[in-house]
Amino acid sequence: MNHQEKRPEDNLTELMEFVLLGFADMPHLQWFLSGLFLIIYIIILMSNGTTFLTTKMDPALQSPMYFFLSNFSFLEVCYVSTTLPRMLMNLGTQRRRISLVACDTQMCFVLMFGGTECLLLAVTAYDGYVVICNPLHYPLVMNHRVCIQLVSGSWTIGTPIMIGQTYQIFFLPFCGSNQINHFFCDIPPILKLACGDTFVNEMFVYIVSVLFVMVPFLLILGSYSKIISIILKLPSATSQAKAFSTC
Template structure:
């Protein structure tokens, strides 16, 4: 039997993967389950609250809050691709995932991740126009353009990811089926293939460059212009307020994009086992939990809208 026939037979036998996630910490199974469940609930409630506030409060109907509503909804979708399965694995200790389920999870993870990168760039552009060209802001950021920018952000990654995921799962897989990760990510899946992955790695590099590096550079360019404009403001108070907002946004962007760039664009050199898993916790879990605080809850309009809802709820219960 030749090597090609063996590869084909092995590939047909491999119908599922095993996500190792935190198998080495099995003694902390229920602690980790409780911790990640709390994190998931906080992410869904905080982002869901912001999404609802932007829909019901008349004061939150500007382009900035239109983008923020989409961003909050996107964050809920993004974490829902990975966290529920991780919670299920922790609770049941059954870590098997079929090839179809793995490909589906990978597809939605990267489509939504691409959308988040692009939407963050759109939000930075919105702030650039608002601060650097305030007189032209209503004309430039009209409703039609806002809808097009958001729609483009949501769908831009779809065709590319369909091609990339199809290409990855067309590879022959043989030998070990254990993925040292808590979700189906590209680098650990490619490591399990016994075929030539050079083309896949090039496609991954191009995708990361298009959907991560380019938006990141656009964000940096927008905020550079914003900071330059802020420095021209007449009072120290207004400068400090604007810098506070910009620094918070940039911190969130640096955390999300920084860990993403390191994960998908670093060279394949020797690094500690599980590094990708640790890095991915930052952009899949930590940024979605901090983003509502950074982008919304420090905003006076959002906090006022939240107080109005709380006031109405308290009075409705009293009645």
């Protein structure tokens, strides 16, 4: 990314729309890619929809693990639905233009759902840690109220931060080239089109990445390291296999 200020020419007006160039260099594969990604999208919707409905309707699947799994399934549907439908439309119609507002909205939802996924992964790792390392207190620690609070926090904590980050990026002036070298509105290709100094925006991206990617990753790594350590100390292979199957 370029930290130097990019000055627009005097005769350029502020951009009101972008062009998504994703897969534009493969015109002979447009219909093949359209069919391929449509099949993938349908599979994602059906598999995650089935998982979500099953975990909600089956009384035997009301444990915290399946509660988190149902949220993952719902999140996955939301996540892919922010990018794949637009990409399918672009591949099918070859009309690759997207308005500034639509691009802003897409980026905001991608960031929110991505941040939520990272937090949910950390919460699920914590659930596994409790069930393996503190099984006697598991029903008390991971009761229904705590599970709802953890999931609600995962869905809401990052929302104002991601909205603020998106607003900060699209508050920049955009002029000159309007071509985004991607198939959806992502931060790096958008910042390349900004006319102003993007140093503050890049620093904000790094800070958010640490908070929503590195911190959950370290928590997950620590949880599963402790889980594996506890399982390997179990006296019999049968107990170890049962513990691993629980994970």
